[in-house]
Amino acid sequence: MALSHLRRAVIGLVVAMPLAAGLQVAASAAPMARTLYYDNSQAGEFAKAWEDAAVVWNNSVKNVKLAKGTAANSSIKILVDNGWPRAQPGRLGSGTVWMGRTAVNQGYHVPRIATHELGHILGLPDRKPGPCSSLMSGSTGGVSCKSVAPNAAEAAEVDRKFAGSRAAEAA
């Protein structure tokens, strides 16, 4: 190999290395969705409805994902009783939700109840009274309301709350 070729190769290597290092930093700093696990093993006859609700949320937001977990690894506990559906949020992304048979028996749409209660776990407050197009209007959207997904503003609000949460957790 001629000396001039060797020099060129060395210069090429010196230039390429910082570039490669820069790419690696960029890759590890890329935004990743934070995954929250839910335990629906105590959700009774509504276990599948909560799994469907998780899919609705996963299709609506990008900074957080809901995945089926176990009692041991889940930050979201799902229960059922004969009262009203409700949520008891803990810190963002955690808490307990209940499917309540009173609302179900009155005809409220089970899939909407589930996505609404998960909305509380994802940091959204009730927006009552409100229209059917708003997920967080809850029961005030009407007993016939079958809108199950968050509207654009609600989805954006959740994405804002979870923006950078992965990096914050690692710190």
Ligand SMILES: [Zn+2]
């Ligand atoms: Zn609510």
